[in-house]
Amino acid sequence: MQPVQEVYSKLNMVFDPELDQSLTELNFIDHVSTDRSNVTVVFRLPTYWCSPNFAYMMAEDIRDRVLELPWVKHVNVQLKDHHASEDINYGVTNRKAFSDSFPGVSSSSELKELRRKFREKAFLARQERLMHHLIKLDFNPKMLLKLTIGEMKKKIDLLYDDLTQSLWQKYLLIRSDMNQSNGDNHPAFTRMNGEPIEPNELESYLSNSKRIRLNMEFNAHQCRGLLAARYNLQKNKEMKI
Amino acid sequence: MYKTKSGEEIFVIDSHIHLWDGSKENQLNEYGAQFIDCFYDYHTSLSPEEYYWSRNKFYKYESDTLIHDLFVKGYVDMGIFQPVFLKEFYKDGFGNVEKNAELEEQYPGRFIGNTSFDPREGEKGLKYLEYEAKKYNIQGVKLYTAEWNGNSKGYKLTDPWAQRYLEKCRELGIRNIHVHKGPTITPLNRDAFDVADIDEAASLFTDLNFIVEHCGLPRIEDFCWIATQEKNVYAGLSVVMPFIYARPRYFAEIMGELLYWLDEDRIIFGSDYAIWEPKWLIEKFMEFELPEDIKKETKVELNLNTKKKILGENIARLYGINIEAQKERLRGDRIDRLAMQES
Structure with a gap:
């Protein structure tokens, strides 16, 4: 399998938590690129307003699933065209908890509970x-x-x-x-x-x-x-x- | 008025309409642009292609367009404005109570203009609600519990201030509380569109009617449960209606569930105009029949009688409209004459 295909096979296992369908099925993956051990996954959502907490979960799951590939060292996850793109991309790529990226809005237990x-x-x-x-x-x-x-x-x-x-x-x-x-x-x-x-x-x-x-x-x-x-x-x- | 093939007349009240201004000139920021674009995506994703508007027309349309789409070609007899202001996105507000009131004046008996409040505005907001209620004879409000306000990312109907506002509604004779519990309109991260707070509010204020717009989608399962417990909770069909064309099977399943859990007296038609036009929604609804397997499973009927209730009789009861008297009142009015000319 080509590296990009391998990444896609991992993305098949990432689900939208609210819809219980995979991001690939839903067409949420915009594109994937690889550069040796670095992977970039760009994804998109149906609206500019989709809840950041769900977006955050999906971004985290993308990162974690792709990291399961033995040759991957770093995953850069980018959500595009979203009101909280910047905070989500920075937070997930740098392994911050949702509550740190959105202080005052949520506690870490809340996302787990969700x-x-x-x-x-x-x-x-x-x-x-x-x-x-x-x-x-x-x-x-x-x-x-x-x-x-x-x-x-x-x-x-x-x-x-x-x-x-x-x-x-x-x-x-x-x-x-x-x-x-x-x-x-x-x-x-x-x-x-x-x-x-x-x-x-x-x-x-x-x-x-x-x-x-x-x-x-x-x-x-x-x-x-x-x-x-x-x-x-x-x-x-x-x-x- | 919709006329069936056999000549029966059905009085139609569209419980959910807007006259908005989402134009570039009125947008305050990127949020304003993104908001109207998102509405436009709703419009094209669920409308039949022959009903697509151009983006420009959709951003801002004239009141004549509204009159024409609703009353002249759209079978509607009366419309209820459910304004949303979005003052942080639009200079002059997205919806506007004053502009709605102008139309009410020009076309007596055709419109009901609701307003909105935000309990986080405290005493000041209470005073303003009182002022508006008197000035515009307000009978209903549209609430957005998921709306951001300063540091707050939403509120619940059970919050102490929300309860004070509901008490004020009771005092002012505002009996109909339309709550937007549906697709999110402002960024949110909590479950601010959770429907659970309706339960407690409805049991505390049994003399008020709670119309849950969009049936609590995306939480229809919780909504059905609450609605079976609280008899003053109603299902507003806006956003659900257009699925009748794009996803008829799912529309049927949802109607089956609503009829099963709520009964036919608590389901209310609304187009959410101008996102969708009442003309095609009503035509398709009148043609619509529940598939046999759903009838068998849920043991419910969606016959002419049920449709009449959904299209007008149910909401007429909530707003104290006597349909026969109202028909007389509207006969030969400006809009009636306009419709005659066109046909």
Whole structure:
């Protein structure tokens, strides 16, 4: 792989915390350049006003993911066309905490708390999207609650369906992000703290998660549209899941 | 007035309109330029292409354009101004209560002009609200809790000063509190667009109506939850409406959720003109049907009756408008004559 491609493969793993989609999917990466062990990543957002705290998280994640490449020594992250570009670029490149870059506005625990909150939303949304999809494929909802990770894996492999597989993989990823085991004997569908979902609670549990998923998807459509308008990109067709 | 194929007349109140000046001459700084450009991106990202305005027209348009787009070709019978001032971005303000009032005077019965307040202005702001309320007969306010003011990066409706302002509203007979809980309009970094404060304010001020503009997007999940608890909380559809064209499936899903959680008496149409024109929004809305799977899942209906409520009856109730009497009042007025001439 070329160095720039390697950088992109890392950027595929950086997500917009609010939308739970990767920056590459969202077209947020403006461009990448490399000079030996130095990497520059320029990114852009749908508006001049997007919340600096979310922008900061994305910039930090870009830096940290790209630094995982063994040949990278220094990452220069640049957010362009944003009201807080200067503070964010300086802060992230120089490893300052958000609270130091925006004094008086936020404490360091606040950003951590925000990350946690949005990871939880992502968990619920990914889980609901997967379960909703499986139920549409005629899986019995209550039976899903009885299956283990191992059993689920086998069933999904047998479907030979890319969409199901990718929803499953994304779900497994967020489970491990939240320190849940993906071992074969663990139940596949639990609450985010690992507690079981009771069959009689399933309907209301899912309708609650669905609102969170819809909200994220709705926002993602809005953000994609604004980005396309702002940078004259081609508009995306409606996504179907 | 929108006429259905069967000839039924639907009285339309657009609960969210603007007459703004975002022109270069009025901009104070880069923020002013970026703000109107961002609105323009909203405009082109969700409007059908045949409704695109030029950037220049969008920056500043005449009141005649507004009259034409709303009342002559846009089916609207009455419009409610929801001004935003942005005094730190624009010399003469972005929206302007006085200019709105001039239109109200020229076209009696066609407009309702709201104002805005900022509780961080303390006593001085309270006095001014009182002055405006009397001078312009104010019935509603539009609030931006995410707005910056000096060192403050936003406020909550539960702050002591905000409560004093709400008490003042009650005293002055201002019953409708429109709260912008949606896409951010000024730089913010906290969750100032969090909708949780609506919950407490709505339960403290049960005689006031809280219309959450843009349904709390991007926090619609919290909004639905609060709205089920508090019966004086309403969903304002501005910004949600245009998705009917660009993302019809998502529009349907959101409508399904709103109808399920709030019931049909608490959902209110608004175009957010001039970001989007009511003509196409209303045409598409009247044609719109919920897909079968959503109907089945949510067990809700979006029929003609529901649409009538959303397009006018619900907000009419909040502003004390008797639709039949208002129709009589407006019959043959300047705008009615203008519309006749054109058709």
